[in-house]
Amino acid sequence: MHEILLVEDNPDDVELTMRAFRKSNIVNEIVVARDGVEALDYLFSMGTRAGRPPTLPQVVLLDLKMPRVDGLHVLERIRAHPRTKLLPVVILTSSIEEQDLLNTYSRGANSYIRKPVDFQEFVEAVRQLGLYWLLLNQPPPAPAPA
């Protein structure tokens, strides 16, 4: 069972998302990257993650507004690299600005979810998200080793 990569800079949101996963009985390992740099380090086994075996998460949950490298740039880098270009990326953000929707979909985001304020709604969103991306959805074939 592959891990979920959660790219999120707000520690409260990390905690609440983990809680929502637990409540939805999703037991995949959740790797947390606290900004775009950490996410790219993890995905491409570089920087602080140099030497990590080159496995890919089953899905990336990507926040947009983050310090250092933002979500849009992470998405661009994921889509630009042959090894990660098919990786499912779900945008998980507070914004529903049209510009954010346009920018992320046009750069190849697979889905866009707005985090609701109501925690019960959030748990439900995470449950459905897990059900869909971890169970229902057939992931793209694993990339050939580099």
Next chain:
Amino acid sequence: MRSVIHAITAVGLLVVVSLGRLASQTAPAYATGAATVSLLLLATSHLLLVREISRREHTERALHDANRELESFSYSVSHDLRAPLRSIDGFSQALVEDVGEQLPPDARSHLDRIRHATRRMGTLIDDLMALSKVARAEMTRERVDLSEVAEQVVAELRRQQPARQIAVTIAPGLQATADAPLVRLALQNLIENAWKFTSRRDGSAIEIGQTRAGAGAPAFFVRDNGAGFDPDYAHKLFGPFQRLHAVSEFPGTGIGLATVQRIVHRHGGRVWAEGQINSGACFYFTLG
């Protein structure tokens, strides 16, 4: 723009100088004086024009900057203000779930109030964002069939609340030249209001039509026989977050009519209301 002014002034100078030369051959003293005055006048008007243009360019730039600042402010409001709300709601809920059993009833009720207030603030932020979007939206005027739009809005409301018994009359052929999405939003807000404020009476009725009030442009109206309002407070109806009824009586954030007013004003139109407590309300609007 500035180079055009410079060019015109240069041509003007040439004309004055050549006329001066021509005149100086006949009456030298008089012509030199006239040419000097003309030159001075021309130079002054040139300076004034250039200064006026820089002032306008400066204003335009300031306006552009202010707009961009507003955009980024709205973005922060929608993104950054919601994050702490999610934390407050999420962790209050976590407390209820994890130790709710051990809490005295008062404490549980306090947590419920915290969550209720948080969700309400979330809704207020969303509504505020929607209102600012109305102000920022690009407008394209086209022919809009308001009767058809009204039919669609009512059909959607009937679908959402099939149990409501409401007699709705929509005058056929209501035509307007307006921005279709915006005028739709305005009509939707007015009809939803009528729908909401007739919910506490039997024999609810809504009428959507057009009236020719005086010599001006025809006014469209949405009339209902619901809760109405105190005409003394009519001027407050269209202010953002203004409510004339308790939330417990009729839910809402008080942004609907502010949205309607903003849309109508963007069309250069007018919106006003007539009503009495418990005898219904009628909202009129023109679209410029």
